[in-house]
Amino acid sequence: MARSNSRPLSPHLTIWKWGPAMAISILHRVTGNGLATVGALGLVWWLMAAATGPEAYATFMKCATSPFGYLVMIGITWAFFQHLFSGLRHFVLDMGAGYELNTNKSWSIAAMVASVLVTGLVWLYIFGKAF
Amino acid sequence: MGNGTGIGRVRGLGSARHGAHHWLAQRYTAVGNLLLVLWLIFSLLSLPGLDYDSVVLWIANPLVAVPMMLMIVSIFWHLRLGMQVMLEDYVHDKGLAFFSMLLLNFYAFGGAAAGVFAIAKIAFTGVVE
Numbered sequence: 001m002a003r004s005n006s007r008p009l010s011p012h013l014t015i016w017k018w019g020p021a022m023a024i025s026i027l028h029r030v031t032g033n034g035l036a037t038v039g040a041l042g043l044v045w046w047l048m049a050a051a052t053g054p055e056a057y058a059t060f061m062k063c064a065t066s067p068f069g070y071l072v073m074i075g076i077t078w079a080f081f082q083h084l085f086s087g088l089r090h091f092v093l094d095m096g097a098g099y100e101l102n103t104n105k106s107w108s109i110a111a112m113v114a115s116v117l118v119t120g121l122v123w124l125y126i127f128g129k130a131f
Numbered sequence: 132m133g134n135g136t137g138i139g140r141v142r143g144l145g146s147a148r149h150g151a152h153h154w155l156a157q158r159y160t161a162v163g164n165l166l167l168v169l170w171l172i173f174s175l176l177s178l179p180g181l182d183y184d185s186v187v188l189w190i191a192n193p194l195v196a197v198p199m200m201l202m203i204v205s206i207f208w209h210l211r212l213g214m215q216v217m218l219e220d221y222v223h224d225k226g227l228a229f230f231s232m233l234l235l236n237f238y239a240f241g242g243a244a245a246g247v248f249a250i251a252k253i254a255f256t257g258v259v260e
Contacts, residue, residue, distance in 0.1 A: 029217060032210075032213050032217075033213070033214060033217055035210070036210035036213060036214050040206060040207065040210055040242055041242070043203075043206070043246065044203075044242055044245050044246045044249070047190075047199075047203075047245075047246055047249035047250060047253075048245060048249045050183065050186050050187055050190065050249065050253055051248070051249035051250075051252040051253050052259075053259040054183045054259065054260075057183040057186070058183070061181075061182075080168065080172075084165060084169075087161055087165070091158070091161075094158070122172070122176070125176060126176070
């Protein structure tokens with residue numbers, strides 16, 4: 001968009017002091033777009049591999065269970081739960097609740113802690129079952 | 132007052148009353164994703180194994196294939212709306228904005244079609260030797 005250099009920009013990311021509400025807001029966008037690309041492509045790859053046959057599925061499993069594959073899957077799990085909890089926060093905000101400064105801060109922190117905790121629980125369960 | 136068409140209502144009342152559609156569809160599909168992806172995660176965690184035979188036999192069950200197809204549609208619909216908002220915020224050049232929306236539509240519809248086709252093939256043909 002064309003912008004006149006004589007007009008000031010509104011304060012931006014480098015000006016404001018970072019807080020939980022800002023962090024969870026940008027995390028919602030980052031995790032959403034991560035899931036939309038890496039997550040969705042991984043899901044379709046898994047389904048396509050299973051639809052193609054045992055060899056294609058073996059190739060998928062070899063990539064998915066490599067160290068990098070585990071890193072990506074753990075990342076997607078965290079992104080999913082982060083997006084889920086910040087999404088639930090958005091539902092509450094949509095109803096017009098939770099805008100008080102302290103309430104907003106508490107629930108922002110709670111959502112970020114919950115996503116890490118649930119991701120940890122899911123992968124502890126998986127590794128506990130496998131090894 | 133308007134004359135009953137969309138533009139008539141805009142001229143008469145200031146709104147065609149479709150402004151919230153994108154916003155609402157984002158939330159409907161969010162609820163769809165919430166239920167269906169959690170179902171997928173719990174199902175995968177409770178399957179005896181994630182080897183080829185276990186996964187294909189599981190997906191071939193109609194009570195799995197149908198929600199899985201709904202999940203694919205809900206996911207790709209939701210991501211199309213969400214990525215559109217991201218692109219609208221960051222891509223300012225009109226030509227690039229048009230091109231990025233074109234690519235996003237190809238990606239969303241192509242990905243959804245591939246996912247639904249794969250599930251249908253598994254459901255109809257089962258385990259391939």
